Amino acid sequence: MSVGGSSLAGIQPNASLVGDDITGRLKRATDESKLVKGLLIGTSLGFLTLVLFVPLVAIFAEALRKGIGVFLASFTNHAALSAIWLTVLTSAICVPLNVVFGLASAWAITKFQFRGKSALITLIDLPFAVSPVISGLIFVLLFGMQGLLGPWLRGHDIQIIFAAPGIVLATLFVTFPFVARELIPLMQEQGTDEELAAVSLGASGWQTFWRVTLPNVKWALLYGVILCNARAMGEFGAVSVVSGHIRGQTNTLPLHVEILYNEYNFAAAFAVASLLALLAILTLAAKTVVEWRVRREYAQALEPTGAEE
Amino acid sequence: MSTSRTTRTILPGFGLTMGYTVLYLSLVVLIPLGALVLKSGSLGWHGFWAAAWNPRVIASYELTFFTSFVSALINAFFGLIVAWTLVRYTLPGKSFIDAVIDLPFALPTAVSGIALTAVYAQNGWFGRYLEPLGIRVAFTPLGIIVALTFIGLPFVVRTLQPAIEEIDRETEEAAASLGANRWQTFWRVILPTILPALLTGFALSFARALGEYGSVVFISGNMPMKTEITSLLIITKLEQYDYAGATAIATMMLVASFVLLFAINLLQWWNGRKFRGAV
Numbered sequence: 380m381s382v383g384g385s386s387l388a389g390i391q392p393n394a395s396l397v398g399d400d401i402t403g404r405l406k407r408a409t410d411e412s413k414l415v416k417g418l419l420i421g422t423s424l425g426f427l428t429l430v431l432f433v434p435l436v437a438i439f440a441e442a443l444r445k446g447i448g449v450f451l452a453s454f455t456n457h458a459a460l461s462a463i464w465l466t467v468l469t470s471a472i473c474v475p476l477n478v479v480f481g482l483a484s485a486w487a488i489t490k491f492q493f494r495g496k497s498a499l500i501t502l503i504d505l506p507f508a509v510s511p512v513i514s515g516l517i518f519v520l521l522f523g524m525q526g527l528l529g530p531w532l533r534g535h536d537i538q539i540i541f542a543a544p545g546i547v548l549a550t551l552f553v554t555f556p557f558v559a560r561e562l563i564p565l566m567q568e569q570g571t572d573e574e575l576a577a578v579s580l581g582a583s584g585w586q587t588f589w590r591v592t593l594p595n596v597k598w599a600l601l602y603g604v605i606l607c608n609a610r611a612m613g614e615f616g617a618v619s620v621v622s623g624h625i626r627g628q629t630n631t632l633p634l635h636v637e638i639l640y641n642e643y644n645f646a647a648a649f650a651v652a653s654l655l656a657l658l659a660i661l662t663l664a665a666k667t668v669v670e671w672r673v674r675r676e677y678a679q680a681l682e683p684t685g686a687e688e
Numbered sequence: 689m690s691t692s693r694t695t696r697t698i699l700p701g702f703g704l705t706m707g708y709t710v711l712y713l714s715l716v717v718l719i720p721l722g723a724l725v726l727k728s729g730s731l732g733w734h735g736f737w738a739a740a741w742n743p744r745v746i747a748s749y750e751l752t753f754f755t756s757f758v759s760a761l762i763n764a765f766f767g768l769i770v771a772w773t774l775v776r777y778t779l780p781g782k783s784f785i786d787a788v789i790d791l792p793f794a795l796p797t798a799v800s801g802i803a804l805t806a807v808y809a810q811n812g813w814f815g816r817y818l819e820p821l822g823i824r825v826a827f828t829p830l831g832i833i834v835a836l837t838f839i840g841l842p843f844v845v846r847t848l849q850p851a852i853e854e855i856d857r858e859t860e861e862a863a864a865s866l867g868a869n870r871w872q873t874f875w876r877v878i879l880p881t882i883l884p885a886l887l888t889g890f891a892l893s894f895a896r897a898l899g900e901y902g903s904v905v906f907i908s909g910n911m912p913m914k915t916e917i918t919s920l921l922i923i924t925k926l927e928q929y930d931y932a933g934a935t936a937i938a939t940m941m942l943v944a945s946f947v948l949l950f951a952i953n954l955l956q957w958w959n960g961r962k963f964r965g966a967v
């Protein structure tokens with residue numbers, strides 16, 4: 380992108396005498412001076428350092444403060460291991476369920492015309508507008524002791540709140556839109572031409588889905604899965620409300636961090652936190668790699684039709 | 689995009705996928721949210737107001753809105769500078785910095801909370817140098833603002849980046865050749881162009897801050913009337929088995945965030961961008 384050159388090229392032959400002056404003036408007015416530029420870059424980096432970089436480094440530094448022995452010991456006890464297990468389990472349930480939903484809803488919304496489509500899309504995005512604590516609260520109101528279904532559940536000896544099912548439900552709610560909202564815009568852009576071609580050539584619905592649609596959206600799907608998994612493993616507020624905070628039973632990793640921290644066991648709290656921070660860094664790395672693949676899927680979706688709008 | 693879809697499509701699977709979508713949406717999202725509405729309705733007008741509008745709750749609303757607003761302002765200001773730097777300048781490690789902007793999205797809020805506390809507490813990395821200057825961050829509203837700034841930053845940067853990329857450089861050149869200096873060009877040409885994106889980023893950051901819990905509770909100190917945010921108050925009510933109180937306050941917050949969501953949609957429509965937006 381040689382911006383600036385394009386329009387200048389037109390002027391310069393006519394104004395060769397004053398060319399340098401115009402170039403200089405335009406440069407001054409379309410680029411910041413060195414001083415301003417330096418100031419802006421300095422402010423940016425300074426702000427990011429104070430708000431992002433130092434806190435990130437602090438997690439690992441605090442985790443290793445009492446030595447590698449204490450660090451490792453933070454993971455080898457029953458409470459930590461069971462928190463890891465419950466976190467992985469929750470994500471292993473929520474991500475596939477939301478993938479199936481994401482694919483189904485994207486197929487229905489983008490391959491067919493029906494009334495109330497935009498209302499449906501708004502409803503799918505709804506959990507993003509609900510704060511974490513309220514996301515947990517609604518399940519307490521539904522399944523808690525005094526909840527709507529509470530007496531019935533107690534009668535049948537089923538426990539949802541303060542137990543693993545509540546954690547899974549709350550996580551399902553907060554991660555609900557992630558996959559769908561990555562797929563819907565892309566599939567909307569891709570239209571139905573390829574699927575229609577496949578079906579008219581005799582492919583069944585499943586074959587069309589597996590061989591045409593899925594390969595076309597695989598990177599966007601993976602992107603959605605990465606985001607969904609990160610949130611599923613890291614959700615704190617919603618899970619905190621529905622979990623009984625029972626050590627070794629209903630603790631996920633973020634809740635385990637909170638308990639350790641509140642017990643002033645800072646080294647262990649930061650050790651467990653560093654595991655989650657590592658997961659976040661991996662998520663960012665994977666996200667960066669997958670992001671440009673998704674952009675290519677968009678570019679390909681726009682290509683065959685040629686004209687925009 | 690140009691295919692006319694007025695005719696009936698031959699693609700299969702509408703009934704199955706639509707049915708599943710509606711069923712799953714109802715089970716996971718609509719019915720649980722309905723429980724909140726139902727419970728809220730059962731409180732009666734007086735019960736609802738008594739729970740949702742008393743001094744301690746009002747203090748939490750004021751604190752939550754004030755700190756969210758200030759942090760969104762801080763993010764709008766610095767986020768604009770960060771986005772500008774990332775789009776317009778070349779600097780070493782830019783793609784790394786760009787990726788790290790999303791850290792607050794990826795990092796579990798509890799981890800952000802204890803990390804920020806470690807840095808800004810009285811004896812923390814920065815806190816120990818701020819304390820002699822008379823600046824206390826942790827366990828004050830300032831600490832809440834720091835946490836909310838951390839959480840909200842990516843919303844502003846990610847909304848602004850594409851808007852700055854799309855600025856037509858030729859308009860800037862036109863302004864310049866008509867005699868505008870850089871500051872005038874920024875103020876009269878660039879800022880009006882990116883204003884919708886800036887406002888959207890501000891609103892998204894503000895909305896996220898209103899409901900934030902995890903990153904705030906560790907640094908805020910949680911003193912009723914002073915540093916108790918609304919999300920925390922809801923949890924406190926729940927722990928006391930005051931379901932009515934928790935529900936009433938939650939309903940107020942939910943209404944506030946829906947109003948904001950509506951405003952954000954209007955802004956995004958103004959912005960003319962259909963699919964971009966922070967996660």
